[in-house]
Amino acid sequence: MHISTKYSGSQQREVPQLALLQATLDAVKGHLAILDNRGVIIGVNRGWIDYAKINHLPHAEYGVGLNYLEICKPSADLHDPDAIKVSDGLDYVLSHPEPDRFIHEYLCPHPGDPRRSRWFSLSLTPFDFDGERYVLMAHEDVTEKHHLERTRKLLEAGIAQSRSGIMITNTLGTIEYVNEGFTHITGYAPIEVIGLNPRILKSGKISFETYLGLWSAISAGDNWKGQICNKKKDGSLYWEEMSVSPVRDSDGVITHFVAVKEDITLQRQQALLLKGVIDASSDAFFALDEHLRIVEFGHQAEAFLATPRESVLGTNFVQQFLTDETSRDAINTNFLDFPRDFFGKTERIKMRKGNGDLLSVEISMTSLIFQGEQRYCGFIRDITEILRKENLLLEAQKMESVGQMASGLAHDFNNHLHIIMGCLDLALMEPAEGEPFLQNARSAAKQGMALTRALSSFARKSVERIVPANVNELITELRPLVQQTVGRRTKLAIDLNEDIFPILIDVNAFNNALINLMVNARDAMEGPRSRVTIHTKSLELVNVESSKYDLPAGQYVVVSIEDNGVGMTQEVIDKALEPFFTTKPEGTGTGLGLSMVYGFCRQFGGSVHITSEQGRGTIVELVLPAMSMDDPSSQRMN
Numbered sequence: 001m002h003i004s005t006k007y008s009g010s011q012q013r014e015v016p017q018l019a020l021l022q023a024t025l026d027a028v029k030g031h032l033a034i035l036d037n038r039g040v041i042i043g044v045n046r047g048w049i050d051y052a053k054i055n056h057l058p059h060a061e062y063g064v065g066l067n068y069l070e071i072c073k074p075s076a077d078l079h080d081p082d083a084i085k086v087s088d089g090l091d092y093v094l095s096h097p098e099p100d101r102f103i104h105e106y107l108c109p110h111p112g113d114p115r116r117s118r119w120f121s122l123s124l125t126p127f128d129f130d131g132e133r134y135v136l137m138a139h140e141d142v143t144e145k146h147h148l149e150r151t152r153k154l155l156e157a158g159i160a161q162s163r164s165g166i167m168i169t170n171t172l173g174t175i176e177y178v179n180e181g182f183t184h185i186t187g188y189a190p191i192e193v194i195g196l197n198p199r200i201l202k203s204g205k206i207s208f209e210t211y212l213g214l215w216s217a218i219s220a221g222d223n224w225k226g227q228i229c230n231k232k233k234d235g236s237l238y239w240e241e242m243s244v245s246p247v248r249d250s251d252g253v254i255t256h257f258v259a260v261k262e263d264i265t266l267q268r269q270q271a272l273l274l275k276g277v278i279d280a281s282s283d284a285f286f287a288l289d290e291h292l293r294i295v296e297f298g299h300q301a302e303a304f305l306a307t308p309r310e311s312v313l314g315t316n317f318v319q320q321f322l323t324d325e326t327s328r329d330a331i332n333t334n335f336l337d338f339p340r341d342f343f344g345k346t347e348r349i350k351m352r353k354g355n356g357d358l359l360s361v362e363i364s365m366t367s368l369i370f371q372g373e374q375r376y377c378g379f380i381r382d383i384t385e386i387l388r389k390e391n392l393l394l395e396a397q398k399m400e401s402v403g404q405m406a407s408g409l410a411h412d413f414n415n416h417l418h419i420i421m422g423c424l425d426l427a428l429m430e431p432a433e434g435e436p437f438l439q440n441a442r443s444a445a446k447q448g449m450a451l452t453r454a455l456s457s458f459a460r461k462s463v464e465r466i467v468p469a470n471v472n473e474l475i476t477e478l479r480p481l482v483q484q485t486v487g488r489r490t491k492l493a494i495d496l497n498e499d500i501f502p503i504l505i506d507v508n509a510f511n512n513a514l515i516n517l518m519v520n521a522r523d524a525m526e527g528p529r530s531r532v533t534i535h536t537k538s539l540e541l542v543n544v545e546s547s548k549y550d551l552p553a554g555q556y557v558v559v560s561i562e563d564n565g566v567g568m569t570q571e572v573i574d575k576a577l578e579p580f581f582t583t584k585p586e587g588t589g590t591g592l593g594l595s596m597v598y599g600f601c602r603q604f605g606g607s608v609h610i611t612s613e614q615g616r617g618t619i620v621e622l623v624l625p626a627m628s629m630d631d632p633s634s635q636r637m638n
Contacts, residue, residue: 031139037132039069039090048139068137082106086122093126093135101125105142119146165240165261168247171219171254173197185240185263187233198259203237205229218244218257227264238265283379290374292317304382307354321351348383348603360387468627469505471536471559472496478511482534485518490530497537501557501626505604513597517561517620520594524565524618535560539623549607555626556606562619568612576610597622 025032025045032045041063052062069090082104089102102124109117118141125136159166165182169175174197178190186193186201193200206228217224225243232238240261247256284301288294294317297309305321312320350358365378475482475494483492521532539556541547549556568576577598597620598608605625612618 033063033068033137035068035090035094035135035137037094037134038067039094039135040065040067051139089124090135093124094133099126105146119143165259165263167198167259167261169198169257169259171256173199173257176256182261185232185238185261186230192233201230203229203231205237214244218246219254221246221248221254227268238263239268240264281379283381285379286317286377288317288376292376294320295375301380304359305351305353305380306357311354322349348599351380360384466504466506468502469507469510470500470502471505471510471557471624472498472500474507474510475514475534475536475559478514481515482518485515486522486530486532489528490522490525490532493531493533495533495535497535499538500536501538501555503557503604503624504627505624506600509600509603513600513622514559514561516594516597517622520620521561521563521565521618524567525563526566529564531564533562535562538626549609549623551607551623551625557624557626559622559624560619562617564617567614567616567618568610569614573610573612577608594620 022043022045025034025043026047028045029047031048031051033041033048034043036042042065044062044064049062069087085104085106089104093099093102103121105119105121107117107119121140121142123138123140125138127134127136160179162179162181163184165185166177166179167175167182168177174195175193178188178193182193183189188200210226210228214224214226223243223245225241227239227241229237229239241264242259242261244257244259246254247258249255279299282300284304285296285298286294286301287296293314294312295314297307297312299309301307302309307320346362346364348360348362351361351363353359360383362381362383363378365376368375368377475496479492479494486492518532522530525532535558537558537560539558541549541551541553541556576594594608601608601622601624606623609621609623610618611621
């Protein structure tokens with residue numbers, strides 16, 4: 001027996017009743033105990049005993065015969081709030097003439113593992129029997145219920161406070177719930193829409209087929225997601241991205257639909273504006289993911305790269321368009337470091353079209369984080385026509401230089417011809433002693449040939465041909481024309497460092513750049529003491545952060561032209577490389593000389609650096625990358 005008879009009246013009368021009561025208590029789920037009017041436990045059920053065994057309670061009778069008040073009092077005296085409430089509650093139900101049922105939920109911490117702490121619901125139900133007060137004490141483990149309730153409250157709070165609009169309807173489409181986010185987006189308070197149909201939001205801008213597809217999907221138990229144009233309470237239109245999901249009961253029957261709404265009006269406007277800008281641009285837009293796979297490809301790129309958008313989405317940009325052949329043509333580009341080498345500047349390269357042809361383009365890029373993911377975006381510009389016009393300007397500028405040099409050349413040729421004719425006349429008059437005269441004639445003819453060869457090299461039509469070259473040899477070959485450019489009254493000094501790196505270069509472009517700089521030097525000098533010096537040297541950049549050249553680490557060749565002319569202010573230096581900027585009088589210069597020199601250097605991965613001071617001359621340095629040491633032809637040229 002789990003119910004004590006120690007405090008009962010007649011044994012014969014009460015034993016059968018106690019047995020019946022015991023059986024009843026054992027059949028009830030939960031942990032039950034009966035207390036007498038002093039708070040002593042006089043009986044417990046099977047659930048109480050099972051729980052006591054699981055928790056290794058030390059009392060042999062599982063608490064029967066102990067005073068529950070005395071169990072609570074020590075904890076209450078230690079200011080345990082739960083023990084205080086239980087002690088006060090038990091005092092109340094035992095002493096009050098007509099007490100109510102006392103219920104209290106409390107957390108029972110596990111001493112060793114907080115994950116095993118449990119929530120219990122304690123109920124004390126008083127009843128009178130034979131004039132005596134008794135209490136039915138019930139303990140119920142409500143941990144799961146408590147967690148579910150807490151989760152429900154958190155969920156309700158989260159939904160209510162979410163900035164996303166949330167709407168719940170029944171299967172007929174009647175609105176049963178909306179949150180504050182819905183009110184913020186639409187302007188409708190909950191009381192204004194509950195009981196109505198979501199069609200009050202319709203703008204008339206969305207087709208019937210769209211709504212039909214929505215209801216067909218969710219009625220079949222599928223989720224639906226799309227963009228809808230709706231109307232607010234004040235009549236203004238807005239765009240929302242909405243996802244609708246069915247809610248099922250425990251039997252799998254759909255009972256409700258939940259719609260989550262995000263106001264995307266601003267994002268949509270910005271996207272449409274951006275798309276308009278991109279579509280209106282003559283340049284081609286593209287975007288890559290962190291693995292350089294193409295995620296966007298503008299219609300302009302489709303056109304001049306002759307490649308359909310659908311065929312390149314998801315492919316690697318470098319492998320698709322920037323081949324080994326391309327990188328060999330674009331000497332300045334290291335595609336192993338793509339796209340980092342392209343950030344913050346515009347590079348001229350060649351890209352492979354869909355039909356295999358190569359196309360000259362300018363490419364500029366930037367890096368950004370989009371929705372937490374790395375993205376690379378850029379524009380491509382077809383510069384075929386620009387290059388054609390640049391070549392025309394280049395040829396025109398060459399002819400301008402040739403015209404300026406024509407009188408000097410004619411004078412020099414006349415001098416050489418007079419020497420030749422005079423020597424030949426003397427040789428004819430004195431045949432026996434004519435050899436020295438013939439030698440002088442031969443020497444004068446060779447000087448005229450060198451001048452002609454230099455002029456031909458400079459003036460011939462530019463055809464890009466990139467070859468290994470030694471800048472010392474190029475400068476030496478061009479020396480007669482350089483002297484003619486600066487004039488006979490200007491002292492020309494050439495200081496060539498013999499230990500020079502080889503470079504890959506377009507010889508015609510280099511010659512033109514050098515002559516351009518000599519023209520600028522000539523025009524900047526005044527008086528009889530004019531002096532121009534050409535220096536060459538090899539340069540190895542290691543600590544690029546402290547370098548004045550703004551170039552990556554590596555080996556370079558520097559060709560510098562130094563004059564003792566009027567010099568430049570810092571303001572002029574800052575603008576000197578800009579196209580069409582000139583300090584010369586109107587009609588005496590195009591303003592393209594230095595910008596073309598800069599474009600030539602950038603095309604081959606180099607740069608231009610200017611040092612100058614008013615009244616103290618100018619130094620212009622052409623910095624060009626040396627050939628890779630992996631190339632068998634890259635041994636130093638002496």
